[in-house]
Amino acid sequence: MIEVENALKDSISKKVKxxxxxxxxxxxxxxxPSMELGDYSTNISFRLARxxxxxxxxxxxxxxxxxxxxxIPYIRDVKAVKGYINFFLDYNSYARGGISRILEEGENFGRxxxxxxxxxxxxxxxxxxxxxxIGHGRNAIIGDSLKRxxxxxxxxxxxxxxxxxxxRQEAVVVFGLERFEIEKDKKPDHAIGEIYIKANKLLxxxxxxxxxxxxxxxxxxxxxxxxxxxxxxxxxxxAVNYALxxxxxxxxxxxxxxxxxxxxxxxxxxxxxxxxxxxLMETGKVVEEDGVYKLDLSDFGIEKxxxxxxxDGTTLYSTRDIAYHLDKMSRCDIGIDILGADHKLTAQMVxxxxxxxxxxxxxxxxxxxxxxxxxxxxxxxxxxxTLDEVLEEAERRAIQEVKKRGVAxxxxxxxxxxxxxxxxxxxxxxxxxxxxxxxxxWEEALDFEKVGCPVIQYAHARCCxxxxxxxxxxxxxxxxxxxxxxxxxxILIKTLLKFPRIxxxxxxxxxxxxxxxxxxxxxxxxxxxxxxxxxxxxxxKSIILSRLKIVESTKIVIENGLKLLGIECPGxx
RNA sequence: GGGCCCGUGGCCUAGCCUGGAUACGGCACCGGCCUUCUAAGCCGGGGGUCGGGGGUUCAAAUCCCCCCGGGUCCGCCA
Numbered sequence: 001m002i003e004v005e006n007a008l009k010d011s012i013s014k015k016v017k018x019x020x021x022x023x024x025x026x027x028x029x030x031x032x033p034s035m036e037l038g039d040y041s042t043n044i045s046f047r048l049a050r051x052x053x054x055x056x057x058x059x060x061x062x063x064x065x066x067x068x069x070x071x072i073p074y075i076r077d078v079k080a081v082k083g084y085i086n087f088f089l090d091y092n093s094y095a096r097g098g099i100s101r102i103l104e105e106g107e108n109f110g111r112x113x114x115x116x117x118x119x120x121x122x123x124x125x126x127x128x129x130x131x132x133x134i135g136h137g138r139n140a141i142i143g144d145s146l147k148r149x150x151x152x153x154x155x156x157x158x159x160x161x162x163x164x165x166x167x168r169q170e171a172v173v174v175f176g177l178e179r180f181e182i183e184k185d186k187k188p189d190h191a192i193g194e195i196y197i198k199a200n201k202l203l204x205x206x207x208x209x210x211x212x213x214x215x216x217x218x219x220x221x222x223x224x225x226x227x228x229x230x231x232x233x234x235x236x237x238x239a240v241n242y243a244l245x246x247x248x249x250x251x252x253x254x255x256x257x258x259x260x261x262x263x264x265x266x267x268x269x270x271x272x273x274x275x276x277x278x279x280l281m282e283t284g285k286v287v288e289e290d291g292v293y294k295l296d297l298s299d300f301g302i303e304k305x306x307x308x309x310x311x312d313g314t315t316l317y318s319t320r321d322i323a324y325h326l327d328k329m330s331r332c333d334i335g336i337d338i339l340g341a342d343h344k345l346t347a348q349m350v351x352x353x354x355x356x357x358x359x360x361x362x363x364x365x366x367x368x369x370x371x372x373x374x375x376x377x378x379x380x381x382x383x384x385x386t387l388d389e390v391l392e393e394a395e396r397r398a399i400q401e402v403k404k405r406g407v408a409x410x411x412x413x414x415x416x417x418x419x420x421x422x423x424x425x426x427x428x429x430x431x432x433x434x435x436x437x438x439x440x441x442w443e444e445a446l447d448f449e450k451v452g453c454p455v456i457q458y459a460h461a462r463c464c465x466x467x468x469x470x471x472x473x474x475x476x477x478x479x480x481x482x483x484x485x486x487x488x489x490x491i492l493i494k495t496l497l498k499f500p501r502i503x504x505x506x507x508x509x510x511x512x513x514x515x516x517x518x519x520x521x522x523x524x525x526x527x528x529x530x531x532x533x534x535x536x537x538x539x540x541k542s543i544i545l546s547r548l549k550i551v552e553s554t555k556i557v558i559e560n561g562l563k564l565l566g567i568e569c570p571g572x573x
Numbered sequence: 574g575g576g577c578c579c580g581u582g583g584c585c586u587a588g589c590c591u592g593g594a595u596a597c598g599g600c601a602c603c604g605g606c607c608u609u610c611u612a613a614g615c616c617g618g619g620g621g622u623c624g625g626g627g628g629u630u631c632a633a634a635u636c637c638c639c640c641c642g643g644g645u646c647c648g649c650c651a
Contacts, residue, residue, distance in 0.1 A: 032594075310649040343646090343651090346651085368644075405613080444585075455613065458611080462611065520599085
């Protein structure tokens with residue numbers, strides 16, 4: 001609970017000032033390794049040792065004496081141990097205060113005040129030349145989770161899918177569509193993907209055709225710049241929209257919806273790319289080399305020069321990307337991009353260019369690749385595992401599991417299995433911190449035992465069942481938390497009350513995996529509580545009532561938390 | 574060759590930014606618990622040179638340097 005922490009910090013800060021006469025800045029509160037040692041601790045004495053020229057142990061004891069005189073809310077005792085100062089909560093009042101807050105706030109528990117800040121978060125942005133694979137999934141899932149978290153803690157968030165319709169790869173699709181029949185009964189993104197693979201194979205066999213790709217790209221760009229709605233423009237639009245239709249469906253199955261799809265070509269059509277090039281030319285940082293103009297970014301520690309346009313005058317991805325970012329950053333307070341680690345250099349160059357143009361720059365979250373045991377994925381070679389097949393397989397296995405348990409009837413099973421599958425897939429990706437490379441293995445991705453989201457959903461289902469039974473029992477109101485509480489309930493309550501702080505940390509540091517790991521922690525703490533503290537079997541009415549409130553609070557935290565990870569709770573499983 | 578990222582028990586993973594008390598969990602393994610709130614669970618147990626070596630510090634998984642292994646980038650591709 002933030003109130004407790006702030007009160008503690010204030011008291012410590014005040015006493016430190018009395019001892020050494022000066023402000024030592026922000027006090028850090030930690031949690032001791034075990035409950036016997038206390039609930040909160042500070043290592044301030046170690047930091048003061050040098051200033052005061054006294055051993056930490058002596059300082060801790062002195063501070064401890066002074067802190068004991070203070071009346072800090074919810075704190076019943078202070079102890080000095082081996083240089084640390086440890087604080088002990090009065091769990092009865094802490095539980096009463098904390099639990100009633102969770103229950104009052106309900107689905108708003110953890111929600112932050114409106115910050116009056118507009119965020120544009122760009123994620124997924126996969127090229128529309130095939131279905132999304134699990135690598136794209138990592139991008140989409142991190143992005144969508146982050147959007148939900150930021151929104152919940154008080155930001156106004158708009159998500160962008162930057163549609164890359166101008167690259168070589170899309171020209172290859174258009175080229176392929178001229179030569180191969182598209183399979184109309186296939187899911188559109190998969191059908192486009194096959195065309196793309198076939199076209200690439202053809203290009204490999206007959207490199208002469210490469211000329212044709214260049215011609216298509218030039219023609220498309222010229223048409224756009226002239227503002228024409230020529231056949232080539234229509235062909236590109238058709239191909240892109242067709243693939244996007246399938247991509248949208250996959251995203252929707254993952255509970256992901258973008259607010260805006262921004263087409264790269266729009267920046268060419270509106271002349272904004274030319275404008276950017278012109279403005280970059282005026283910075284005085286442009287040199288001519290091998291017949292093309294290049295931007296020298298050595299002032300930013302980047303050795304590689306940025307090519308502004310091709311020798312044939314057509315634009316490049318990077319310049320279009322700068323135009324997009326210039327526009328985007330002017331429309332928000334904070335811009336966030338989710339990018340694969342392979343984009344690090346490009347992102348640096350975009351950032352440097354934006355600085356040259358006096359623009360704000362985006363915050364970028366980089367994630368490492370998901371590879372297959374046999375090597376890295378490749379859309380071009382058709383070597384990838386699609387999100388569609390992962391979701392489908394997960395659902396198939398979930399149906400089997402749910403049937404085995406026999407807790408739901410035929411109609412419910414499908415819906416329950418869908419939620420479990422979605423949770424398993426999203427959770428297994430979002431729980432890993434993004435800078436960690438992942439090797440995709442089917443057994444790991446779809447393991448419903450123990451690790452992962454089903455455990456959390458299961459804990460939630462248990463809550464639901466208990467509350468259901470409790471309603472039938474019609475337990476009357478009474479005094480709460482007036483008994484000697486078990487460790488498991490103390491630990492659970494403390495964990496539940498960390499939720500708002502966790503969201504703050506996960507949101508501000510742009511790390512959704514922190515929330516994911518916390519959710520598993522809540523489930524474990526709940527299971528331990530459930531296994532050790534009788535609820536409905538308890539004789540004492542006040543204890544039953546109090547524990548039911550804990551169950552209800554757990555249900556709220558799990559629902560709120562999983563919702564922010566884009567995961568639903570089946571309620572029974 | 575240079576830049577960036579990763580390297581934590583047999584396997585997966587948190588902690589690293591902001592250094593502190595027994596390194597968080599899970600899988601697998603061993604033992605106990607279902608006529609009692611869903612056993613996708615609970616309780617207990619074994620298992621660790623935090624890739625290696627130096628350094629800074631009263632204190633290093635955490636900060637600095639070097640090395641090893643893996644990934645990635647260094648296109649008039651995106």
